[in-house]
Amino acid sequence: MRLRYAVQPHQTEAVDAIVTAFAGQPHLAGPGNAPLRIGADRLLANVRAVQSARGLPVSATLVPSAGCAVNLDVEMETGTGKTYAYIKTIFELHRAYGWGKFILVVPGLAIREGVDRTFAQTAEHFMAAYGRKARFFVYRSRHLHRLESFASGPGINVMIINMQSFTGAERRRIHTERDDFQSRRPIDVLAGTRPILILDEPQRMEGGRTLGALASFHPTAILRWSATHRTVRNLVHRLDAPDAHRRGLVKRIAVHGVTAPGVSEDGLRRLQIREAVRAHLEQEERLRPYRVKVLSLFFIDSVARYRDYARPDGKGDYARAFEDEFRRATGSDAPGSVHRGYFSVDRRTGRLTDPAAPDDEDAFDLILRDRERLLSPDEPVRFLFSHSALREGWDNPNVFVICLLKRGDSTISRRQEVGRGLRLAVAADGERVTDPALNELTVITPESYREFVAGLQREFPRPPAVRDATTARPAPASRPRPAHLITLDSAALIAACVTALNARLPAAPPRYTITTATGSRDARVPPVPAGSAHDLLGDLAAATGLTRRTIAAILTAITPAAFAGFALDPRAFLTETARIITEQRGYAEQPVSDRPAKPPPGR
Template sequence: MELILKNGLPHQEKAVNAISNVFGEGSFEKSNRYYSNPILDLDKELLLERIKFVQKGNTVDLEYVNLNGIQNYLNLDIKMETGTGKTYVQVATIFELHKKFKINKFIIVVPTLAIKAGTKQFIQDSYTKKHFKDVCGYGTEIELQVLEAGKTKKGKKFFPSTVSDFVKGSSQNANKIYVLLTNMALFSNRKDAMLNRDDYDYGPEGFHRPVDALKATKPFLIIDEPHRFSKEQKTFEFITNDIQPQCIIRFGATFPTVTVGKGVAKKTIKDYHNLLYNLNACDAFNQNLIKGIAKEHFEPLSNKDDKVKIISVQSKTAVKLNYIQKGNTTKSFELKKGDSLSLISTELEGIIIEAIGTNYIELSNGQTKFQGEEFVNDIYSSSYQEQMLKLAIDRHFETEKINFDRKFKIKTLALFFIDDIHSYRKDDKSEKETYLKNTFEKLLLEKINEVLPTLSVENDSDYIDYLQASKLDISGCHAGYFSQDNTNSDEEIANQINEILFDKKKLLSIKLDDGKLNTRRFLFSKWTLKEGWDNPNVFTITKLRSSGSENSKIQEVGRGLRLPVDENGNRISNEDFKLNYIIDFTEADFAEKLVKEINDELPKGFVITEERLQKVAEKLGLSSDDLFTDLLIKKFIDRNKNVVIENSNQFFDEYPDFAAGLSTGKIVDNNKGKERKVKIRPAQYNELKSLWEAISQKYLLFYEKIENDDYLKNELVGLFKKDVFTDVIISSSRQELNTSDDGLMMLNESSGIQYKIIKRLPYGEFLKRINKQTNIPILLLNQALIQYATSNEIDKDKINEFSVANFVSKFNDWKTNNLAGRFSYGKTNIKLNATALTFANGTPRSEITQGIIGTKFIEGNPSEKYLYDRFAFDSPLEKDNILEQVQEVVVYGKIPRRSISIPTITGQSYSPDFMYVVKKSDGNKILNIIVETKDVKNESDLRNIESVKISCAKEFFKQLTIDGYSVAFHEQMSNTKMKQIIEDVLI
């Protein structure tokens, strides 16, 4: 197939004409150098008049018009949203300026190699050349020179040939336009940089420095993706100071920002400079110039907005995990074999790490989780990513069937962004299983087998053939591209890279040149395919990794916004296409953020409302009429109360009450930056040493023996009756972007998808998994299930891992409610080893990481009685405790997180918050106090599981006192001061 470019598209013509209309017949003089562009007459007054005329024709808002200005070069800006054809407009502008004004020396500067490759491919492709020469009637061609990084060689130093050929191209040649394409990294003002060196053996026209040769051509310079080229950067300085183009034309969907104003008037605005055309996202969506967007995510089964990610496995001994909560709050944990995942979250209570492999962990619920994998943090612990893959495949097939039913078919593509490369591509140095690829292929085959029986041979023969070909070669249906692939010599990988990056026509073809069906349509990458890569037929993007970034949301979906082309290469623009954008629940607010981003880019103007005018006037003791007159006379506003942009800084300085927004520095995040270290004060530790060693001793939890097995069996039967065997349904939430009557973007809820999840287990495995997580004898479980089945039918599909999780959860609740008071603690003979505060020999450590005693931090020096030299805390109540001065306290300290391991009947360990050594004022009585802080007003506000843990802690410290070390344990609510607790203990 050949891609067919269309000329005459109104939104693209407007952009091209906006630039050419800035110039007129008398704008240029002929250069006396054959290699130089005509010379632009930089008549600032005339050019600004023309610019305003163009802006008025394109209805550019006054807010942006007031940013106009001309320096010692002419800057022109074109804003076009992602997917609307910026590269086409750039090339069309080059042809138009050459046709009208004989400009034929252009430099295109792009930020990345990927964009460079895409621009090169577009300009050099045969269909592009044919389009501009014949279809558009320009009758000329671009001679493209691509500047590449030079390699240093011994001997002669050759002047860069691309620069030489570009410079020597004659401006008198009506059939040639000379374009130099480069990436920003090569535009460097370092003395040893390729363009700056002057030690070449020969240079064209007597130039020894390439930069001087480029400057002499008086080029027009095009900047792509201007948000990557702020004017403070060295690259931009090099362009303006060394290349000195006559005109800089910036094309972008996003522009850099600048800060203007002072004090409360300080604000951030887009750095537009003579903005001629503003095709923003709202206009692009409203005019159907790009696909619409339908965002979709799954709600977690337990409605808990968090998940666990396996970061790394260390030598089969430990595993590092991240606990990710909604809003991308992340905490890190390191667990070992035998540890419970409840240390991460109570929702994972009862799940133990049973084994650690080279790149995976095995859990007591029978699941194996691999490095890089994420799973939902709920009682089901099911693979959330698997459900996202299934949803993406379903949405893809919905779209693919519609696109196949057309008279001229559209090849439908799907793009997956993943986190762990080796979950998709085999690493020869590792035993790691490519679990993501394997899961995808399994789900794809299942979907094909599901769809095929629903098709009609009479009506769907072509699609049947396509799916049959897909079924015969599942691995051929997908391909991946990752940055490390550039150094991979594997032939198959090389073919995939070529097809994804360079052979767009092949990827868009349903049939190959030899007549075989081309089933490759699922692409995997790790954000490598960003700006510079595009394919118009991407209809589904699935973000299996949560970036958590604050990057432009419109840029994130940008790879899928272009309107599609059919099998003949024709662009389809008369339909309402939708991009399926599938994310995880931690970014559930993606659509809201996208809508806000789109609407925030709309020009707001600077208008003073009547209400604001009256409020400020009242504060200043003036009438609103007098204040209005004063502002008008000083030319701070016009008659319509619009702030005059040129005078805005002076206006806000003189009348700061009109400024809105939060001043710089009002909101700070003390947790940003490197992880702090906190020193342990050795003298204070020595005062706490005996208390610390006592509470660090290992104790076991013993239950009273239940003599009557029938009692326990009947209790188990009762638990099975509590909806243990239920269908598990996961539902997606889908939102579509639409336009309101006033032209703003808005969200509409759309129909999502529901899946019934079936994870059937063999009966014996079902019993074993419950046994592993509860220690209930398998025989007793079997007897209870037999008794349950006499009056309740059990669906075989419901003998699954979800029913295991349901039962374990209900059993833990039963223990909490029925075993209170029926347990005791016993001290072990295990020797005390290294702890969070001490080495194995008992001496104190010099420092610990701040995070394990508190995530929040304030400056200052704690009391000399405090164990640490810094303030670190987790809650306001903890902060108050650290700051509070109590005379009777000898020494006190925050207990490091999870350093004390008190077993509880919930199955989880428990670690309290504070330890105190206190004495009466007469010095006769010394006591040890352990405190659990709960930042709630009453005990009734505590969750049941927290109340049970505290009850267990009370029993533990009673036993510790019986064993010869007296410790008072107290719980502290937010309305209780520490001094009050201490005084109660000392009575």
């Protein structure tokens, strides 16, 4: 399918703010950008007029940065089409003033590839509006001939570059005279065009080293576009989170906070996965008449929790739990076809790696390939798992559920993660779905509703409305440290273990409650699905030193209520059961005179 683009007022407002700030600049075309011909006083007056018209704080002066006197800030909420808006700005600045050299700086490879894709997707749209196409390319140090075309080519020329290419390990390449570039420095050729710099996510580029490197481009002006500016210089347009929600430009947010006191992290994660599958299936049922495909995105704390090559099938705990829960909820016998992990791929081994670490640019090819294909009903993949590769620079309009299988931290913010699903949905024909009732993003979080919303409020200067809260409270279960391993096999031990397990494992079938703004529902945890990968007999035999036959005799004799905890949290059940069995074996093994006072069964 092809996404369809349309002129939208909120994007045009952002573009107009930039263009109006340069009012009075003559239209001058040439091989490089013409320098500013309007004085600082006129430029400041323009900026202040734009700010006053939009109700923004009025600048006292033009605030310089990176060696450039003109720095204009645009704040646009995630999901409102920031990339489209600054591409349109490029066309408008060229039409109004003749500027045609633009360098688009991004903080990482994923954003770079996403911007490159958007230029390609919008080419025909802008051709219809402006009668021309922009020449664009991604900077790569091994393709320096493209810099020559950028510098000398007529019309609109855009170079997309990630900041590591001129601040990191590759910095030397762009600042060194090259024999294969006529003994010139690439940075000098670029600086000679007096480019306009467009910074995407400039809050990631505030370090002194980065600002100094930006100055080496000798920019005519710097335009900063972000939803979360860290430093504001001359703000000329603001579309913040509340405004975006009020105008129906992004999805509403519904938070389901899953809390499970006394349950292990693994048990909590399974509850989250269960709730995410349920929410996804409900969204599919609701949106099926509108031909909208639903996607769910899981952010995980470790790649190995999803893809574990130490296991024969390569599946980690999260992949196994997801398939169990999807099979239980749908009856599907092939859950593996509906989920996929988007991580870096090591081309030498073909295995997934942590995308936060490697510098290999090719590692992101798989992550961003065929993004539109995910929107097709013919593509079976509906559930996506990612560690950090999809944290920024990637979004898909039909992400309706985001499940955070991790704790919030300072590295990956709630706002970045939630932002991956804020864009308005599209139908199978590529048309945007604007009905607010159909655009709601469900966020499944391991924090309570209040904790999660408080975190959002810290990250959003003016936070959006968040609709509801969900709390899951399963029966508590203790997780003491397992005792030492011993061996014993007797009818007396089996009987003692059965008595102790019946008395001390949770007496009632595990239940948990989902509470929202509209009410609550009580649910019993279902049995572990057939085909579960847990080898309970083997694991307990290894943990206690008893034979599988003895363990089987114990487990088949305990009550269903005592065994029901296995469905909620197999690992916690195993740990507690092993502890109780090992404790009972210790009593049975010691002479009566040496035994400590035995705790009552129901403690």
